[in-house]
Amino acid sequence: MPFIWLVFIAILPVHSQDVPLKKGLDAISELSVKGQLDFLASDWMEGRETGEKGIDLAADYIASMFQVYGLQPGDNAQSYYGKADAFDMQRTDTRVNRYFQEFGLMKSSPSEDHELSIVTQTGDSRKITSFEYNHDFMFENRPVISQEGEFPVVFAGYGLVNKENDYDDYKGLNVKGKVVLRLAGYPGHRDTASAAYRKFHPAGNEWTKYRNEMDRNKVAMEKGAVAVIMVYSVRDIILKFAVNVFRYNYNDYEGDVPRKPTYHDRIYFPGDSLSNSIPVFIATLRVANELTGGTKVSLVSFEQQVQENMKPDSKELRDKKVRFRTTVRQSVIKVRNVLGMIEGENPAEIIVVGGHYDHLGKYEGIVYNGSDDNASGTTAVMSIAKACMATGIKPKRTIVFAAWTAEESGMLGSTYFVDHPPAGKIVAYLNYDMISRNAKDDSAGVKCSMIYTRSCHVLEEISRKYNEANALGLQIDYKPKEKPSGGSDHNSFAKKDIPVFYYMAGFHDDYHKQRDHSNKADIAKMTDIIRLGFLSIWDIANREKFPE
Numbered sequence: 001m002p003f004i005w006l007v008f009i010a011i012l013p014v015h016s017q018d019v020p021l022k023k024g025l026d027a028i029s030e031l032s033v034k035g036q037l038d039f040l041a042s043d044w045m046e047g048r049e050t051g052e053k054g055i056d057l058a059a060d061y062i063a064s065m066f067q068v069y070g071l072q073p074g075d076n077a078q079s080y081y082g083k084a085d086a087f088d089m090q091r092t093d094t095r096v097n098r099y100f101q102e103f104g105l106m107k108s109s110p111s112e113d114h115e116l117s118i119v120t121q122t123g124d125s126r127k128i129t130s131f132e133y134n135h136d137f138m139f140e141n142r143p144v145i146s147q148e149g150e151f152p153v154v155f156a157g158y159g160l161v162n163k164e165n166d167y168d169d170y171k172g173l174n175v176k177g178k179v180v181l182r183l184a185g186y187p188g189h190r191d192t193a194s195a196a197y198r199k200f201h202p203a204g205n206e207w208t209k210y211r212n213e214m215d216r217n218k219v220a221m222e223k224g225a226v227a228v229i230m231v232y233s234v235r236d237i238i239l240k241f242a243v244n245v246f247r248y249n250y251n252d253y254e255g256d257v258p259r260k261p262t263y264h265d266r267i268y269f270p271g272d273s274l275s276n277s278i279p280v281f282i283a284t285l286r287v288a289n290e291l292t293g294g295t296k297v298s299l300v301s302f303e304q305q306v307q308e309n310m311k312p313d314s315k316e317l318r319d320k321k322v323r324f325r326t327t328v329r330q331s332v333i334k335v336r337n338v339l340g341m342i343e344g345e346n347p348a349e350i351i352v353v354g355g356h357y358d359h360l361g362k363y364e365g366i367v368y369n370g371s372d373d374n375a376s377g378t379t380a381v382m383s384i385a386k387a388c389m390a391t392g393i394k395p396k397r398t399i400v401f402a403a404w405t406a407e408e409s410g411m412l413g414s415t416y417f418v419d420h421p422p423a424g425k426i427v428a429y430l431n432y433d434m435i436s437r438n439a440k441d442d443s444a445g446v447k448c449s450m451i452y453t454r455s456c457h458v459l460e461e462i463s464r465k466y467n468e469a470n471a472l473g474l475q476i477d478y479k480p481k482e483k484p485s486g487g488s489d490h491n492s493f494a495k496k497d498i499p500v501f502y503y504m505a506g507f508h509d510d511y512h513k514q515r516d517h518s519n520k521a522d523i524a525k526m527t528d529i530i531r532l533g534f535l536s537i538w539d540i541a542n543r544e545k546f547p548e
């Protein structure tokens with residue numbers, strides 16, 4: 001039977017370490033990936049909003065998957081429940097619960113009950129004019145706390161500080177403890193042919209202009225203002241308020257009530273300072289006229305003058321006061337990171353694989369499923385956990401698998417984790433956020449990007465090696481960064497100087513929209529990105545030294 005011997009000889013040279021790798025890879029199938037993605041992005045998860053029921057269902061599901069795969073609980077006694085042994089004795093289910101790193105956050109939800117009045121003092125008489133919320137004023141920055149008071153008011157032009165052009169609306173102006181009235185825009189913004197326009201027009205796209213306005217509200221706050229009243233030009237106001245008059249009608253939303261803004265509620269750590277945000281009102285000209293009436297300020301002549309002479313003309317509006325009251329409901333919410341762990345031979349070195357599982361919730365019957373953002377990344381975390389267990393081998397280093405809460409509120413879950421880390425040194429973090437879609441220029445469904453810590457170049461080498469060796473065929477845009485920042489959880493780790501790498505598949509129009517459904521996922525590409533992550537993690541977890 002020599003022929004059979006030949007076959008054996010052909011099989012034998014396969015490296016022994018390839019067998020566990022193959023077992024791991026086989027554990028990541030398109031079917032299992034799709035199953036988990038569909039479940040997490042189903043309407044029953046109700047958009048996985050931090051502090052709501054849907055996210056707790058998702059958390060329980062992830063924890064149960066970790067148990068199914070045989071992972072150990074990943075919260076090693078750092079959280080409230082883990083820390084107190086005495087407390088453990090009262091609980092019968094501590095093992096289960098320690099898949100959760102539990103902590104508390106504060107939530108501020110603005111109500112619909114707000115007041116804005118202008119007080120005019122003439123001699124001994126005092127006139128109070130009150131305005132209606134959602135008719136004469138709205139919020140650009142929603143209040144974080146309930147506030148009430150009567151304050152002096154200053155007119156501060158555009159609220160612009162522009163060093164290059166030696167222009168400063170705050171020069172010689174004290175706004176501490178006062179309300180700042182300012183116009184939206186900049187000198188010359190009404191006349192694109194003017195010299196002032198060419199000088200002050202912010203370069204870039206619409207976002208730059210928007211950013212610019214936000215920065216100006218921040219300047220007012222830093223100078224000690226208690227609130228900003230922002231006024232648009234006449235034309236802009238009609239546009240801005242017109243949407244409130246009739247039905248709300250967008251291509252993906254129609255209703256009698258406004259669509260829920262993505263950041264309607266503010267969620268933050270209990271110890272965070274509340275002084276880091278002041279209310280910014282947007283007001284109609286009716287409010288502005290009441291404020292400037294009988295004073296030396298005229299918004300129309302200011303805009304004409306400043307366009308010609310490019311000189312600020314800020315002043316206190318004497319005899320005028322602004323009274324406002326903002327109401328906010330504050331509550332404590334309990335949240336959970338889900339953590340599973342495979343203990344390594346050397347538990348002092350830890351690799352973390354993570355992705356956030358929260359999303360935007362639901363509103364008026366519309367569920368923001370957040371399939372790509374970030375049921376996809378959460379599925380990756382679970383799949384890699386499954387694959388690592390499937391190898392049947394104890395890795396050299398410990399691997400922690402994490403599903404983060406409250407990313408959409410400012411990466412709070414991952415921030416809490418890096419501030420309350422497991423014992424040991426975290427040597428690398430792999431982040432997944434939005435790995436299931438194709439950008440417009442990716443009709444073949446093969447592109448993705450990998451942002452990583454530049455000083456840890458081996459991360460790119462590892463990724464290249466396995467993408468080729470396993471013929472995954474991914475076209476990866478490698479983006480080394482000094483300290484990768486930006487809007488996902490890798491940021492929390494990079495801040496602590498932990499080497500990170502972060503896969504993202506492609507940006508799309510459904511981002512943060514109700515249209516982010518799982519039937520739009522490119523499961524084949526997503527599965528390949530997960531496989532690549534598994535191969536990289538397994539390599540890092542088992543090589544002699546990391547980082548080199």
Ligand SMILES: [Zn+2]
Pocket residue numbers: 356373374407433434488
């Ligand atoms: Zn995300």
